[in-house]
Amino acid sequence: MTATPALPAGLTAGLDIGGTKVLAALLDDDGHVVESLRVPTVRGPDGVVASAARAVHDVAAAAGVTLADLDGVGLGVPGLVDPRDGTVTHAVNLGVEGARFPLADRLSSALGGLPVATENDLNVAALGAAHLLGAGRAGRADHAGHADLAFLALGTGLAAGVVLDGRLRRGASGAAGEIGHIPVDPGGPVCACGQRGCVELYASGSALSARWPARHGRPAPAELFEAAAAGDLRAVEIKAEFAAAVASAVRILALTLDVQHVVLGGGVSALGEPLLVAVRAALEQQSRTSPFLSSLRLADRVSLAPADVPVAAVGAALVGRRKVS
Structure with a gap:
């Protein structure tokens, strides 16, 4: 009887949501990219939520895991982002304008209550770049x-x-x-x-x-x-x-x-x-x-920036661990 391979520990999905595409990455507890892919972005509040949910489902499926195996999801989004409540405003490229849009809450609901954290897209790119460079990193990647x-x-x-x-x-x-x-x-x-x-x-x-x-x-x-x-x-x-x-x-x-x-x-x-x-x-x-x-x-x-790694999606996955301040 063949043993079932152990799942990587501490899996977190990160999404870099742009005007035309969503780049997704799945990180394990050691900070390694387990899987990555892209899906088209559908504009508008409902479209962005649907695109993000699809990206999470697809990257998990590509890695052979389910949503239940994920510890959380992090998002990198253009516009004004409040990381405290997960709202987004003035994300013009995404067709999200007007009042604060509760993106984190909406996506969490679409993913069956999975924790979701949001951050500005440039901020997650900086986090991803720092992580990938590994400059001075003290052990665990969630730092x-x-x-x-x-x-x-x-x-x-x-x-x-x-x-x-x-x-x-x-x-x-x-x-x-x-x-x-x-x-x-x-x-x-x-x-x-x-x-x-x-x-x-x-x-x-x-x-x-x-x-x-x-x-x-x-x-x-x-x-x-x-x-x-x-x-x-x-x-x-x-x-x-x-x-x-x-x-x-x-x-x-x-x-x-x-x-x-x-x-x-x-x-x-x-x-x-x-x-x-x-x-x-x-x-x-x-x-x-x-x-x-x-x-x-x-x-x-x-x-x-590395051309073969979705840097911002990696940083978003770190945000999804809710250990980024």
Whole structure:
């Protein structure tokens, strides 16, 4: 008679809920990813709950377990998230607007009462990155690492999730890490936030696409970097200016928080190594005339988010353990 394999202990599901897809990861008690997958996102409050519930069911089934085997579920959601009561507001990309939406309670009900915890999507990405880097982690993965780390998301906008000494830094109003709205050029264009010359206007995916629109049906960042590699002088110029702007965002994080790691994520990070090389080169260039900046070795602190692991879903699973403060 064949023995039934023992189930991994302490299973927790984590979901990174975006406007088009839900990325799900199942973590065991040692912090290892047991299973991961993605499902489409259905917009609107009811659609988001249904999509999230499907993702939890599917990732559990793919691992050969049931909901009864899970200790909890964590969610990473864009918009304003109150982790204390699991409500979400202004998640425009998900079609969740207006009054506070009790996402955690609604999903818990859909999952038969399974505990559900919510957190902002950038915050869970920072937690996941700290966990995967393992910087200073003391044993069990539910400590989420004791790293000082910022996850810099280069997407439609620009913002960072921040982990200091293993703890999320949300800020007094939840705005910690919103460095995209730090003005760097008072005479620059008007930002959506109402200020002028914000970092986001120069170092985001939207900013790059505005200067180099996609022409061949591929993401604008990829087309730009390929054109620059082929010797297109205009592309070389735009690439260098974009890399310098991202380096400025890294410098802001390093000089205000002195984080040990700045992890580049978001849609633009799909460029991979060419992006990392360009940003590190820009940081080296900016440090050449400053012994102070040179002493901080900023280029050595920058890395890419892993392309083969759903970083934010991993961080969400840590939140689902309800041991993240």
